[in-house]
Each structure stands twice: as C-alpha cells, then as structure tokens.
Amino acid sequence: MAEREISQAVIGRLPRYFRYLGELKDREVERISSRELSDMMHVTASQIRQDLNHFGGFGQQGYGYNVEYLYREIGKILGLDKTHHLIIIGAGNLGQALANYMNFQRQGFIFTGIFDVNPALIGKKIRGIEVRPMEEVTGFIRQNNVDIAVLTIPKSEAVAVAERLTAVGIKAIWNFAHVDLDVPEGVQVENVHLSDSLMRLSYMIDRYESQKK
Amino acid sequence: MAEREISQAVIGRLPRYFRYLGELKDREVERISSRELSDMMHVTASQIRQDLNHFGGFGQQGYGYNVEYLYREIGKILGLDKTHHLIIIGAGNLGQALANYMNFQRQGFIFTGIFDVNPALIGKKIRGIEVRPMEEVTGFIRQNNVDIAVLTIPKSEAVAVAERLTAVGIKAIWNFAHVDLDVPEGVQVENVHLSDSLMRLSYMIDRYESQKK
Secondary structure (H helix, E strand, O other), X not given: OOHXXXXXXXXXXXXXXXXXXXXXXXXXXXXXXXXXXXXXXXXXXXXXXXXXHOOOOOEEOOOEEEHHHHHHHHHHHOOOOOOEEEEEEOOOHHHHHHHOOHHHHHXXXXXXXXXXXXXXXXXXXXXXXXXXXHHHHXXXXXXXXXXXXXXXXXXXXXXXXHHHHHHOOOOEEEEOOOOOOOOOOOOEEEEOOHHHHHHHHHHHHHHHHHHHO | OOHHXXXXXXXXXXXXXXXXXXXXXXXXXXXXXXXXXXXXXXXXHHHHHHHHHOOOOOEEOOOEEEHHHHHHHHHHHOOOOOOEEEEEEOOOHHHHHHHOOHHHHHOOEEEEEEEEOOOOOOOOEEOOEEEEEHHHHHHHHHHHOOOEEEEOOOHHHHHHHHHHHHHOOOOEEEEOOOOOOOOOOOOEEEEOOHHHXXXXXXXXXXXXXXXXX
C-alpha cells in the first residue's frame, strides 16, 4: 500500500468513499463500476478512478470494484481495522449524543468512559457507563489504554483540560470546544467547530440571495 | 466590497478570523497587527495580510487592523448582520445540545422551533420552546419565516424530511444526518458528518504511529 504518496486531498475524501461502500456492502452489492459510484456520489467517474487508483489494483477494466475488498482496504488506510478506546469529557447533551452514536462502535471506536465536573451528572449511566468525576480522568487514561479524548466542554476549560490529558499521554483529541488547542507534537487534533460550519451556511444563503437580486 | 473576487479558500477561513476577532473585541482590544494575529492563530502574517487585503483598506501600514471594524465587515460578508430563523428537526441529545448553544443566538441565528416524532418528547420545553410534533413542521415554516432547518435525525429519515422541508421553501439545511442530501437548486446544505471527522482523526493517529516505527 503506497500510503505515503496519497495526498491530503484524497485522504480527506476517503471517509466519504468508505461510507458509500459500507452502504453498498450492507445492501450486499458485490461489485460496482466507477460510473455507478459516480452517479451515487455526484463525483465524476474519472475523479473516482483517479482517487481509487492510488491504492492500486482494486478496479478491473470493465469489471468494476470489489466492494468488500475496497471497503476493507480503505478502512485499513483510515486505521479502522484497529480498535481505539475513547473517553468523553463533558456529559452534557452533546457528550451524551456522541456516547449514543452506535455507529462509532462498529468502526472500532470503543466508548470507554465519560467524565464531568457537575455532581448532578456523576453516577448517571450513559450506554451502561457511569459518568465519573473529572478528578479520576488521568488515572483512568493510564489504566485503560485510552487513545482518544472527546472534548464537549466550554472553551474556557478546554485548553487546561487538553493540557492535563496530553500530560498523561492521550494520543488524540476530538475537539468540540470552540477554541483552537495547543498540543505537544505527536498529539493529533481534529476540530469540529460548529459555529464555523453554521457561518459557512449563512454565507451561502446570503450569497445566493444577493445573486438573485 | 468586492465579494465576487474572494475565493472559496478565503471564505472558508473567514469564520476562524471572525472567532479570533470576536475574542479580541470581548477583551476590548482595539487594534491588532498582522504579526500579533499571526502569533495567535498560527497562520503566517503574510497569509493574514493576503486574506484580509481582499476586503480592502482594513489594515494600515504600521498601525494594524481596527478589530471592531474588521469583525463587523467579516460578519457582514458571512451574512451575520442579518437575522436567521432556525428550527431543529429531532429533539434528541444532539438537537437539544444545539438548541442550547447560546452563542448561535448572538450571531443572529434565532432558535424558533424544535420538532420530533417521539410522543415522549413532544411538549417538553427546551430553552423555553416546546417540542412540537412533526406534522406541524410545514405549517410552522410558512408562518414563521424560517430560513434554516437543522437535521439531527437518523439518516433513514433525513432524505424524506429534507424533501418535505424544501417543498415549503426552506432556504438552507444544516445536516447532521449521516447521509448526503439531494436538494433543489438554490437550497444551501452544510453537512456535519461526524463519522467522517472521527475517521480523519483515526487516520492521523495511525499515520503517526507508523511513522514512529
């Protein structure tokens, strides 16, 4: 697998391929042509061929892609063949919503613990797992081989919490707090800045309205 | 304002500028140089000057940017000087989390209604607004001048719901359902595909681990 040669742009598109291939697999489709995939995904067939050719030998001329194989290989590139242990910091509505996404479990993300500072939430069970007090988080990470921390806490606390987590060796942070985190090298951060997303939508509405005039 | 000439890449970066400028404004900072902004945002000063020069005349050599003015002008470009009425479809944890983000309100997104099919949720109050049954949604959109529908429902229902909403003239969909929507031209869609985001994180962890070996 020539992983090093795959550009960031292609990597960025892989989760979407993975999603469509997963649906095809669930529908027990065995083979798919770039043309059919193109119709489903609203991407040109040539873009699809270009993207998937990076992995070499998946597609066969006039025969199409083997769905199961391609799904599995893209999964490997995305690291989904490995298990990741995930904890959630912040047991509010967003933390609970993420804990309940069963689909994450299916992709190897094991929901292992959830933490909060609010005494009213501590002890509450979310998908069978009790909310623990924040004081226990560092010990818990060490004992349970936790890879990923999901931050669903206010931005005022996120920076300090991220420092505590990285100090005990967390590998990655999935950050929903509305702030950019400074982390040591080697710690991966993926931000979900919901306000930024809503602003892009607002921009699109506005641009469309002014073009109509 | 030469809006048409601003590239998509710059537009994509504006929400982040807007966020940092908002924080400066809250701290009552009046002026900021591209150098200071560069240190805060971890973007090169020349990138910042290039991006902000698109708007013309904001920065003055050796004097810096007027924070308040730049914040307001970027806000205008993002359509944040206008009010948007927003409803949430799906009153589960994620829907409730989004309803409770007070920051959206501050940026002109007015939370106007929330809908669900689950009888157990109907009538429940979220930020003072009662959850209504889905049957009422189309009438509600017509009567309340609703611009944006936020979909926090399972993907199995999202496509059909999006069709109903666009049929009564919704302008934009903020889609959290794990499916791509087909909407009529002129309807804006911004997707938040959380699984895709988590997969990118998984990829980054995996790549880093294999580089270490």
